[in-house]
Amino acid sequence: MSCVSHITHGLWRLPDNNRHRYTDIRYWTELARILEDGGFDAVFLADVLGAYDVFRGGPDDALREGLQIPNNDPMLVVxxxxxxxxxxGFGVTASTSYEPPFAFARRMSTLDHLTAGRIGWNVVTSYLPNAARNFGLAEEIEHDTRYAIAEEYLDVLYKLWEGSWDDDAVVRDVARGVYTDPDKVRYIDHVGEHFRVAGPHLSEPSPQRTPVLFQATASPAGIAQAARHAEVVFTGARAGAFAGLLAQFRDAAVAAGRAATDLKVIVQAAVIVGRTDADVERRLAQYREHRSVVGRFVHAGLRFDPTAHPQDLTVREALEREGVPHDAVPPTALESTVGDFARFASEQMERDFFAAGTPTAVADEIERWLDEVGIDGINLRQYHSFDTARDFVELVVPELRRRGRLRESYVPGETLRRRLTGTHDRLPDTHPAAAYRGGRGLGGTRPATDLVLGSTR
Known part of the structure; x- marks a missing residue:
């Protein structure tokens, strides 16, 4: 994320961490070079449109912790x-909740052009109450309504990206003085419950047309939407429940008329690797020393303050003292002590999809995730810039390559979609966006082309 502290709470304070340089363009170019040298598919960029201000009733702790505030626009570093x-490749997070789809469609097409087809979009619906207030609403949009808006938002984008321009619309005919054949560009004339968009799309067809579609979710509404639209799902669950979650995604994709393999499922993984066991223990101890449990509470939007109570008090009693409903925490946490609750939150990173060890041990664990759990890949959590990436590239990547788990080199000119699917640059015909290709299903007419100087029409 284009900020100091994303989800590694407190770790911006680690020795030699460069996260404070997020405002320096050279920070981003250096990171990109490291990742490409290591054969990474893409860098995944998160974003939020508001401050975390639920915990302790305001943004003070988020500001003190540098927790996703201050932050900058992730698209501009791509x-x-x-x-x-x-x-x-580049996966950029952007919300469907507040920005009109027409302007967003052009920005993503622009990025797909400028990256030669290496852009992806992480489709999210904004959930922070402060974000809603920043866009003129009294409170956040209700969960199911956010997803209904997102569904129509995607429909508008598909019409713009896939249906407004034909592949051969741009002719660049110097002799005739024609850059674009107007008969191959059309309005979309979308009129829906949430949006009215005339079109035509302002950008000519880009290498992928529609960017690779990421979605981060595990909710029933999110699974249903991902089954219809997503190509890469970023999700998580406890290890014992993950197989069931994976089956839900793939069954839902089949029910939506797509192949189960159309969804690639990735998880966030934390990796601490060293050349020796002693090196690993030193790094792990350093991480534990600097992590912030308050940052974890801020990020979770916790509605009570565990630090304000005796540590042997139960969570139930603490909630009652603060007048907070019991549903502010999972039911299983109510009888825990406040101290145990805080320790559990602090240690969360070290549970599922966590590997700390030498390169061989880390590679063994990643292979287990791939083969036994059934994931398609990992999203490497960045706890230090640039040691997380450098350590992985120098120590883990060679071991994964020796095992045939990671490519030796890139395919020149490959789009991000072709890299992830192995087959195509554009969305497959089974995807709902394909329904608008060639102008099908739009109902619009092409733009007027007979305007002449002096016309009063």
Missing amino acids: PAMAAVTDHL
């Missing part, structure tokens, strides 16, 4: 990273 790489 061209810089693309300029110093040839292959690395």
Whole structure:
């Protein structure tokens, strides 16, 4: 994320961490080079449109912790990273809740052009109450309504990206003085419950047309939406429940008329690797020393303050003292002590999809996730810039390559979608966006082309 502290609470304070340089374009270009040298598919960029201000009733702790505030627009660092790489992809988070789809469609098409087809979009619906207030609403949009808006938002984008322009609309005919054949560009004339968009799309067809579609979710509404639209799902669950969650995604994709393999499922993984066991223990101890449990509470939007109570008090009693409903925490946490609750929150990173060890041990664990759990890949949690990436590239990547788990090199000119699917640059015909290709299902007419100087029409 284009900020100091994303989800590694407190770790910006680690020795030699460069996270404070997030405002420096050279930070991003250096990171991009490291990742491309290591054969990464893409760098995944998160974003939020508001401050975390639920815990303790305001943003003070988020500001003190540098927790996703201050933060900058993630889209603006992509061209810089693309300029110093040839292959690395980019997954950018952007919300469907507040920005009109027409302007967003052009920005994503622009990025797909400038990166030569290496862009992806992490489709999210904004959930922070402060974000809603920043866009003129009294409170956050209700969960199911957010997903209904997102569904129509995607429909508008598909019409713009896939249906407004034909592949051969741009002719660049110097002799005739024609850049674009107007008969191959059309309005979309979308009129829906949440949006009215005339079109035509302002950008000519980009290498992928529609960016690779990521979605981060595990909720029933999110699973249903991902089954219809997503190509890469970023999700998580306790190890014992993950197989069931994976089956839900793939069954839902089949029910939506797609293949189960159309969804690639990735998880966030934390990796601490060293050349020796002693090196690993030193790094792990350093991480534990600097992590912030308050940052974890801020990020979770916790509605009570565990630090304000005796540590042997139960969570139930603490909630009652603060007048907070019991549903502010999972039911299983109510009888825990406040101290145990805080320790559990602090240690969360070290449970599922966590590997700390030498390169061989880490590679063994990643292979287990791939083969036994059934994931398609990992999203490497960045706890230190640039040691997380450098350590992984220098120590784990060679071991994964020896085992045939990671490519030896990139395919020149490959789009991000082709890299992830192995087959195509554009969305497959089974995807709902394909329904609008060639102008099918739009109902619009092409733009007027007979305007002449002096016309009063």
